[in-house]
Amino acid sequence: MQVRDVLVSAPGKAILHGEHAVVHGKVALAVSLNLRTYLCLKATTGGNLCVNLPNIDTFLSWDLSELKHVIPPVSGRRDELKLLDPDLVRRLREFVGVTNGNLNTSQMATLSFLYLYLSVFGSGELPSLTVSVWSELPTGAGLGSSAAYSVCLAAALLCASGAISSPLNDWDHTARWCQEELELINSWAFQGEMIIHGNPSGVDNAVGTWGGMLRFLAGKIIPLSRVPLLRILLTNTKVPRSTKVLVSRVKDKINKFPSIMAPVLDSVDAISCTCEKVLSEMTSEPITGEHYNALEELFDINQHHLNVMGVGHPALDTLCRVTLAKGLHSKLTGAGGGGCGITLLRPETSSAVVQATVQDLKDCGFDCWETSIGGPGVQQHAPVSVKEEILEVLNRD
C-alpha cells in the first residue's frame, strides 16, 4: 500500500487561568502555545516502519512482516474512540517488551505511535513509511508535548491513509482541516494520550487540534471562536514537581481552611470569566492599552491566588520579580510548584526589553522562549512554511 507524504504540526498548550481551581469545579482557560511539534511522514519502499524522535533519542525500525502479527485477529475500524482496544495494547506491550512497570518517555511515545499506526492501517495492507518528529516543546513540563505529538500522529496517519483529506493546495503555505476531520483527529489523538497518560482530561489534545483558546469546565471542553494572538515569554524554571502532590496539597488546604479557600476558588473562577470577556472584546473592538492592563492585573491576582493555594515556588517568585523589574507581568502556568510560567508582552514592548528580560531569566538558570498564545491548532505544511533547521532535523536519516 502506497501512502501520501505528509508534513504537519500541532501546538503545545498553556493554562491561562484556572489551573487547580478546575479540579474543584471551576472554569479553566487553556490556550495554544506556539511552540510546536512538527511531524514528517514519508512513504518508503523497504518494507519497514521507522520512527525518528530525536528530541528523546529514539530511532526505531520494525519489519512490517513482524508487525503484522501484532494485529488482533478480530480487529477492525472502531467507531468508539473513547476507550482503547485492550487486546491491541496488550499485544503491543508484548511486542515492544514493556509488559509491566512504568514506561519511560521513549517507550510511551513508541507504544502510542504503533497503536495509532496499527489502528489506522491494521485492517488493510501495512504501508512502508518513516515518521520523523521534532518538537520545540520541552517534555514533562506540562506544556502538552505528548498531546502535540499525538495530534500530529493522528493527523498525519489519517491523512496518509486517506481517511481524511489533504487540505493543502499547491499555492498554500499551511492549511487546516474542516471541523469534522478535526473531530476525527482529536478523537484519535485522545487515544494516543490514553496510551501515554492513562486517564487524560482531553484538554491538551483539544488545544493541539483546535488551537486558540478553550474553556474547560466540569469535564466539558468548549473551543472559543475567536481570540487574539498574544505575545508571551514562556519560562521553564526547570524546578521538578509532581502534579499529583500539588493537587493534593491544594485539596488539603481547602479542607483545612474551607471558609477561607472557597472564596479564593470563586475569585479564580471570576478571573477566568473576566479574562474570556476581555479577550473576546479584543477581537470585536479596537485593542487598547486598557485591555492589556486588565490582562496584566488578572495575571497578578491569579498568581497571588495560586500562592495562597500553596503551589507557588521561590523560582516562580523570582520569575515574577525579574519580569516586573522590566514592567512585565507573569504567572505560573499548569501545576506550579516550579515548572513553567508565562509573561505577557504588550504590543509596545520593544524587542530590546524582550531580549534583556530573556537574558535575565536565562541568567537565573531558566529556559526561556519568546512565543505567542492563541495561534492555530494542527495544520498541514508546505515545506516552505517550516523553518530550515526544523526541516533539516526531520529529513535527517
Next chain:
Amino acid sequence: MQVRDVLVSAPGKAILHGEHAVVHGKVALAVSLNLRTYLCLKATTGGNLCVNLPNIDTFLSWDLSELKHVIPPVSGRRDELKLLDPDLVRRLREFVGVTNGNLNTSQMATLSFLYLYLSVFGSGELPSLTVSVWSELPTGAGLGSSAAYSVCLAAALLCASGAISSPLNDWDHTARWCQEELELINSWAFQGEMIIHGNPSGVDNAVGTWGGMLRFLAGKIIPLSRVPLLRILLTNTKVPRSTKVLVSRVKDKINKFPSIMAPVLDSVDAISCTCEKVLSEMTSEPITGEHYNALEELFDINQHHLNVMGVGHPALDTLCRVTLAKGLHSKLTGAGGGGCGITLLRPETSSAVVQATVQDLKDCGFDCWETSIGGPGVQQHAPVSVKEEILEVLNRD
C-alpha cells in the same frame, strides 16, 4: 488646687487581620502592640502648665492665669463625649495661634493636651503641673501613637483630678482601672483623637485602653476576653504612604473587578474569624505547633490578598522574603503601600535567629523592634516597673 502625681503607659496598636476589608463591612482584628507611650504627670508650684514631648521636640509652658481666659464662659463638665466642645476648640486654636490650615504633629499634640486639661480641670481651679511624655512608637506609622498619647493623657489627668481612682497599691508594680473607669478614660481619649484625626474610628483608643485584641465590624468595637501574648517583630519600612490614596485604590479595584474582588474580601473576613478562633483555642487548650502553623498560614494568605487589593509594596515583599529566609512569616499591618509589617515569632524561635533577622531587616534600611502583641492596655506604674532610660527622659527638665 493640688493634684496627684501619676505615671501611666498605654500600648500602640497593630491590625492583625482585616485592614482595608473593614472599610467594606468585613471583620478586622486590632491588637495591642507592646511598644508603649509613657506619661509622667507631676504637681508643681510655679503656677505654670508645662508639657514636654521630647519625641517631637515640643517643650511648652503656659501661665495658668493666661490659660484661665481660654475657658468658655458657660463651660462645665460635659456628659456627651462623642462630640467636641466647638467653642473650646475655637478658643484654644486662637490661644495657640493655629486658627487655620493643617496642623503639624506638635500643634495637634499641644491642642489635644490643652483641650483635655481644660476639660478635666476647667470647672475648678487650674492646677500647676508638668506632663512629660516618651513614646517607643514611631509617629505617623499607623501604630496608634496618637491614641496611646491620648489614652495616657486622659488616664493621667482624670486620675490626677480624682475623677477616677489611683489603682496602684504600695506593693504593686503596675495596676489597671476597673471597667467603668476604663470606659471613662476611653471616652476622653476619643476626644483627644478627634482633635488630632478629625473623624477617628475609635479603634486605636479602644486598643490603647483595653489592650489585648478587639474585633471591629461595621463601626462596632468588641474587646475580646482572652488572647495569648504573641512575640513579634515590628518592622517599619519607612516607605511613606497615604492611607486615603490606598483606601481609594482598593475601592477602584473592587469597582473594576467586582466578581473577582468580592470573594477576596470574603476570604479576608474568614481569615479574621479563623484567627480569632485559633487565638481563643490557644487560651483554652495547650498551645501546640499547629496553632502557630495556622497563624503563619493566615499571615501568608492575607499578605497575598492584600497584594491582590493593590496595597503591597516592594519593600513589604522584601520584608516577607528576608524573614521567610529565616523561616518566619510576615504580613503588612495597617494601610500598606509601605508602612509597617509584623513578623510572627514562634516560642521556639531562638534569640540568635531573632537577632540575625532584625539585623538583616536593618540592613534593608528598615527600623525593627522585637516586641509582643496582646499585652495589657493603659496601666498605672510604680517607677520601679519602668525602664531606667525611660524614667530618665520623663524626669529630665
